[in-house]
Amino acid sequence: MPRPLSTSVPDPFDASATAAPVDYRLAFDLAPVGLALSRQRTMVDCNQALCEMFGASRDQLVGQSFQILYPSPDEFERMGERIAPLLGKNGTYADDRIMKRVDGRFKGEPFWCHVTGRALRREAPHEAGIWSFEDLSSRRAVRAELTPREREVAAFLMDGLTSKGIGKALGISPRTVEIHRARLIRKYQASSSVDLVNKLIAG
Helix, strand or coil: CCCCCCCCCCCCCCHHHHHCCCCHHHHHHCCCCEEEEEECCEEEEECHHHHHHHCCCHHHHCCCEHHHHCCCHHHHHHHHHHHHHHHHHHCEEEEEEEEECCCCCCCCCEEEEEEEEEECCCCCCCCCEEEEEEECCCCCCCCCCCCHHHHHHHHHHHCCCCHHHHHHHHCCCHHHHHHHHHHHHHHCCCCCHHHHHHHHHHC
C-alpha cells in the first residue's frame, strides 16, 4: 500500500536534497494535474490533484470504477468501447470530455476535462493504464443541460469532426448526429454550427 502523503516538500535548491534519490511517490502525489493508475478501468491509485478536482477523498476513489467520474453509465461504457481500439493502435489516447464531480461542495456538477491516457500493453488496452486529468472549467463552462449523446457530439464538434466522422466514432448515422447538433444549436442559442462550436469552446 502506498505510504501516506508527506507534507514535507524537499527544497529543489538545496544541494543535499538534489543529490538524494528522486521521490517518485511524492512527485506523483503532488503533480499539478490529476493522475490515476488503473486496472480494467478501475482506479488502483490516484493523486491529490485528482481528489481535489472531483471533490472526493482518496478512499472514495481508489478501488472504484472510472464510471463514478462520468455523468452517466452509458457514457462510461461507450467511451470504453470507443477508445479501446485507439489505445490498441497507438498506445495513447486524449480528448476533451464532460466529467462529473463526485462529492464536496459541487457534487454532481458536470465540467469539461482534458483526459490523456496510456495503455501499458497495447494488446490489452484496458488491462493497466496511466491517466491524467486537467480541469478546463475555468476556461470552458457547461452552460446548458445536455443529454449523454449531446455531450458526446459536443466534444467531437469541438475537435472539428464532420457529422459523418462523428457518426462513425459513435456508431450512429450522420442524420442522427445532425439532430443532436440542431438541439445543441437551440440550447446554446447559436446562429450556426460555427457559432455553436465557438460557444462550446468559450463556455
